[in-house]
Amino acid sequence: MVSMKILGIESSCDETAVGIVEDGRRLLANAVASSMDIHIQYGGVVPEIAARSHIEAVIAVVEEALATAECTWDDIDGIAVTYGAGLSGSLLIGVLTARTLAITKSKPLYAINHVEGHVYANFLTTTELPGYTLPTEAPQFPMLALIVSGGHSQLVLFRDHFDYTLLGQTHDDAIGEAFDKVAKMIGLPYPGGPSVAKAAPNGNPDALQLPKARMPGKYDFSFSGVKTATLRAAQEMCGKDFTFPSKDLPGLLNASQRDDIAASFQRVAIETVVDKTILAYEEFSPASVVIGGGVAASQELRRQLAERLPIAPLYTDIKLCTDNGAMIATLGCFMMQKGQPVADPYSLGIEPNLSM
Ligand code: KG4
Ligand code: ZN
Numbered sequence: 001m002v003s004m005k006i007l008g009i010e011s012s013c014d015e016t017a018v019g020i021v022e023d024g025r026r027l028l029a030n031a032v033a034s035s036m037d038i039h040i041q042y043g044g045v046v047p048e049i050a051a052r053s054h055i056e057a058v059i060a061v062v063e064e065a066l067a068t069a070e071c072t073w074d075d076i077d078g079i080a081v082t083y084g085a086g087l088s089g090s091l092l093i094g095v096l097t098a099r100t101l102a103i104t105k106s107k108p109l110y111a112i113n114h115v116e117g118h119v120y121a122n123f124l125t126t127t128e129l130p131g132y133t134l135p136t137e138a139p140q141f142p143m144l145a146l147i148v149s150g151g152h153s154q155l156v157l158f159r160d161h162f163d164y165t166l167l168g169q170t171h172d173d174a175i176g177e178a179f180d181k182v183a184k185m186i187g188l189p190y191p192g193g194p195s196v197a198k199a200a201p202n203g204n205p206d207a208l209q210l211p212k213a214r215m216p217g218k219y220d221f222s223f224s225g226v227k228t229a230t231l232r233a234a235q236e237m238c239g240k241d242f243t244f245p246s247k248d249l250p251g252l253l254n255a256s257q258r259d260d261i262a263a264s265f266q267r268v269a270i271e272t273v274v275d276k277t278i279l280a281y282e283e284f285s286p287a288s289v290v291i292g293g294g295v296a297a298s299q300e301l302r303r304q305l306a307e308r309l310p311i312a313p314l315y316t317d318i319k320l321c322t323d324n325g326a327m328i329a330t331l332g333c334f335m336m337q338k339g340q341p342v343a344d345p346y347s348l349g350i351e352p353n354l355s356m
Contacts, residue, residue, distance in 0.1 A: 008329025012086025019326030080332025084354025168219025187250025
């Protein structure tokens with residue numbers, strides 16, 4: 001492969017992130033500024049605040065990434081940017097920044113699907129940056145990918161780069177979103193995934209009998225049923241009926257009840273995605289199974305997959321599981337290498353509802 005360095009920009013939600021990657025496998029920089037501290041006060045991401053924070057941060061984050069990678073613009077061969085899916089105002093800032101840089105620095109521009117980007121974080125195998133634990137080998141095709149985040153729950157079969165089939169996806173909430181909502185319901189802080197994961201080891205995962213949704217599509221998911229069942233169980237624990245408002249529940253639950261709810265919900269939510277991953281593994285016999293997205297940070301997900309899959313599941317450093325620019329840059333490298341079409345820097349638009 002001709003050596004190349006791509007700068008990737010990610011701004012689809014609350015992280016303003018810029019990564020620089022060489023040849024689709026070497027991580028040179030992964031700079032992130034997050035407006036999460038502000039959103040925590042509201043219990044969820046506020047789109048207008050996220051967009052304004054991107055405007056304030058993006059140039060500094062680009063400069064930080066270049067400095068970390070010890071690169072000037074002369075060293076950068078192309079720019080990749082998330083154009084969907086995500087929040088409109090947030091996506092716009094990243095895309096307009098990338099378009100402007102592509103024009104002023106005369107670089108080819110690559111438009112990246114955020115969810116595909118999550119998968120490609122797993123191709124990074126080397127770095128000199130401190131504090132990263134990367135897989136030693138890149139995934140092999142055919143590759144089964146489970147993408148689980150606050151916005152997505154998808155199971156995708158990749159036969160090769162840019163040749164994939166969406167096997168299934170969620171019909172309602174994304175799994176991370178369900179973690180966030182259950183956490184809020186029982187009074188654990190936002191973001192809910194890490195809070196539930198922290199409480200769960202102290203609770204009994206079999207304390208609640210929670211249902212797994214049966215879906216018409218073999219590989220489709222649903223998380224709204226288990227979320228509602230969790231609410232009903234919590235109301236019952238407090239001796240209240242289904243009319244009792246969820247916002248008043250945290251005040252009535254004691255710590256051990258909270259831990260039991262967290263443990264039971266986590267077990268069933270994770271089992272739901274693992275069941276389908278095992279089913280797809282048996283049908284398609286992939287050479288690799290990778291996980292991506294914020295929920296890929298879940299130790300419970302990693303444990304259940306390792307226990308039930310005949311091959312070791314591949315996942316990367318937590319800093320590359322959550323939203324980041326390096327995953328966007330990595331996919332950009334493969335787009336350039338495989339001669340994928342470039343985007344027009346004068347007209348590239350955003351696609352907030354982009355699917356795979
Ligand atoms: O990929 P990401 O950073 O942003 C999106 O594209 O959505 O994922 C964030 C999501 C949040 O919903 C968060 O609660 C969830 O990932 N998450 C977890 C864990 N760590 C983060 N969910 C379950 N267990 C975890 N350990
Ligand atoms: Zn994401």
